[in-house]
């Protein structure tokens with residue numbers, strides 16, 4: 144496996160994405176960590192049991208273990224973090240180190256964004272999904288009972304340590320979930336990457352280290368470039384939401400944690416491609432192809448019966464991309480080329496019904 148450092152170069156500052164086997168252990172050496180008044184590791188019980196050396200020891204002044212799961216990506220968990228920081232008298236120079244998947248990263252990141260109006264944090268992502276997507280770009284959020292990621296802030300990490308070796312312990316379903324975001328990156332930006340993913344699905348699912356490292360690197364490059372161009376999602380960053388208008392609605396309607404985020408996004412990618420075909424933007428052969436690829440990575444492609452179409456449409460009406468009462472969808476003009484368009488929810492409802 145190769146050694147790679149990528150950079151996210153924002154208008155105001157830059158930070159590195161260090162992609163390397165074993166790099167997770169070097170988070171205490173990061174400049175931001177060395178300069179901090181105290182180091183607060185936020186993780187969950189599963190990670191703390193699997194990787195005690197990453198989340199304890201002399202490098203860590205305080206460790207906060209959250210409950211594991213999407214249903215704990217809540218205001219209560221943020222309160223647990225804030226209360227622990229206050230009890231330990233942490234000042235504005237302390238740093239939060241998020242060691243975990245997207246749930247830990249989003250929750251700890253939002254706690255960092257809001258504690259004393261903002262303290263620094265770094266990301267040590269431990270799932271494939273977090274390594275290719277959620278640890279990069281500074282979107283932090285918690286869920287509200289009425290909608291996904293409804294309460295949040297843009298707060299960029301000071302550094303990201305991406306260690307592919309941590310994926311050895313990841314359950315198969317969680318690995319597959321990460322591929323939903325990877326397929327998304329290919330669909331919006333890089334047709335050749337999709338060809339490569341299609342040709343290498345078996346090796347990637349078998350966790351071939353060379354293939355996995357290539358996918359992590361390519362996805363990080365795509366996400367970093369989009370975030371650099373549009374940090375606060377005033378334009379093209381919304382492309383990273385391909386599959387999410389449907390996906391977030393599925394997560395909320397099924398109940399947070401019933402489907403993994405990646406599973407909901409996988410199904411959402413098929414629905415968004417079908418919607419694009421119905422609008423004449425893309426060939427209908429693309430729908431069958433995207434469905435085949437999503438299935439090959441062991442992700443769902445059918446909308447479950449318990450999520451009614453009307454409930455899904457109601458959830459889509461709450462999407463953060465909506466403007467002036469119009470639902471904005473991310474669609475495909477071609478494989479490798481995403482586009483953002485307001486469209487009717489009636490068409491979205493037809494698409495949902497066609498994929499029961």
Ligand SMILES: NC(=O)c1ccc[n+]([C@@H]2O[C@H](COP(=O)([O-])OP(=O)(O)OC[C@H]3O[C@@H](n4cnc5c(N)ncnc54)[C@H](O)[C@@H]3O)[C@@H](O)[C@H]2O)c1
Nearest residue numbers: 189244245246247269270272273276277282309312313404
């Ligand atoms: N901020 C963003 O830009 C962004 C992007 C994509 C997704 N997200 C969010 O990320 C969340 C999903 O993240 P996720 O897929 O990482 O789920 P997750 O954080 O729930 O982690 C998945 C499961 O794997 C376990 N786990 C983590 N690392 C492990 C390891 N190395 N070995 C064994 N088990 C491990 C976790 O304890 C958990 O049970 C969603 O809430 C989603 O909304 C945010």
Ligand SMILES: O=C(O)C(=O)C[C@@H](O)[C@H](O)[C@H](O)COP(=O)(O)O
Nearest residue numbers: 276280282291292380383384387463
């Ligand atoms: O970074 C982004 O921008 C994304 O949209 C990445 C998505 O994969 C991620 O799930 C994100 O949290 C969704 O953002 P939201 O604004 O729709 O809540």
Ligand SMILES: [Zn+2]
Nearest residue numbers: 324387404408
């Ligand atoms: Zn996502």
